Amino acid sequence: MQHHPSRAAIVAGVLLTAAGATVPASAVTQPKAAAKISPPARIVNARWAGHCTFDRLVIDVRGSAPAVTVKPVTTPRYDPSGKKVPLAGKYFLDIRLSPAVAHDAAGKSVYQGPRLVKIQLPKLKGLALTGDFEGVVNFATAFQTKPTYKVYKLHSPERVVLDFNHANSCG
Numbered sequence: 001m002q003h004h005p006s007r008a009a010i011v012a013g014v015l016l017t018a019a020g021a022t023v024p025a026s027a028v029t030q031p032k033a034a035a036k037i038s039p040p041a042r043i044v045n046a047r048w049a050g051h052c053t054f055d056r057l058v059i060d061v062r063g064s065a066p067a068v069t070v071k072p073v074t075t076p077r078y079d080p081s082g083k084k085v086p087l088a089g090k091y092f093l094d095i096r097l098s099p100a101v102a103h104d105a106a107g108k109s110v111y112q113g114p115r116l117v118k119i120q121l122p123k124l125k126g127l128a129l130t131g132d133f134e135g136v137v138n139f140a141t142a143f144q145t146k147p148t149y150k151v152y153k154l155h156s157p158e159r160v161v162l163d164f165n166h167a168n169s170c171g
Contacts, residue, residue: 041066041100041158043137046113048124053171054163055124057141059097061158062110066100067162068151076140079131087105087126088118089142093149094130097139102132111137123147123166 045060073094076085104112109132116128126142141147148165163164 005112023057039063039104040135041097042104042110043097043100043102043132044112046127046139048119048121049093050121050124050169054165055121057124057127057164059095059139059160059162059163060113061097061100061160063158065118065153065155065158065160066097068153069096069098070149070151070162071096072095073140076128076130076142079136080133085128085130085140087128087140087142089125089144091143091146092161093141093143093147095139095141095162097137099135100137101135102129102137111145123171 041064042062043059044062045059046057048055048057048099050056071094073092076087076092076094077083078085103109111129111132113129114127116126118126123145124141125142125144128140129137130140131138141164142162150163150165152161153159154161
């Protein structure tokens with residue numbers, strides 16, 4: 001007698017159905033829906049302003065604002081080369097936005113902000129775009145005194161905001 005696995009499965013299914021058994025939904029293979037891939041956030045500008053008790057850095061985004069990581073570094077470096085960023089200061093922060101890009105699908109830059117700039121605010125002294133590599137956009141900021149800061153996202157339009165606290169400069 002020959003054994004036919006497909007016939008055995010059909011017979012077992014008929015017998016289970018006749019006996020009132022149900023097959024759990026997890027046992028039935030369903031076609032997977034196509035994963036919806038959204039384009040990465042595009043970093044298009046960086047701007048700053050001074051206020052009485054804080055300096056503000058705003059990074060403008062097209063698309064959904066990406067995750068933001070801020071960490072102190074002793075020496076800011078360009079990504080991926082590792083070369084030192086020529087920012088004047090004693091304290092530096094690395095700002096990492098991911099997933100994000102500062103270029104379009106053809107590789108052309110969409111970032112219209114400054115690449116390296118000296119800033120004359122009470123706290124914020126410099127800014128550099130330090131990387132747009134493998135889905136990560138990095139900035140470095142420079143300070144003469146150790147910065148304290150808040151990071152948050154604002155919407156309509158999308159942007160990442162960093163406020164750097166300082167003593168009241170308005171009198």
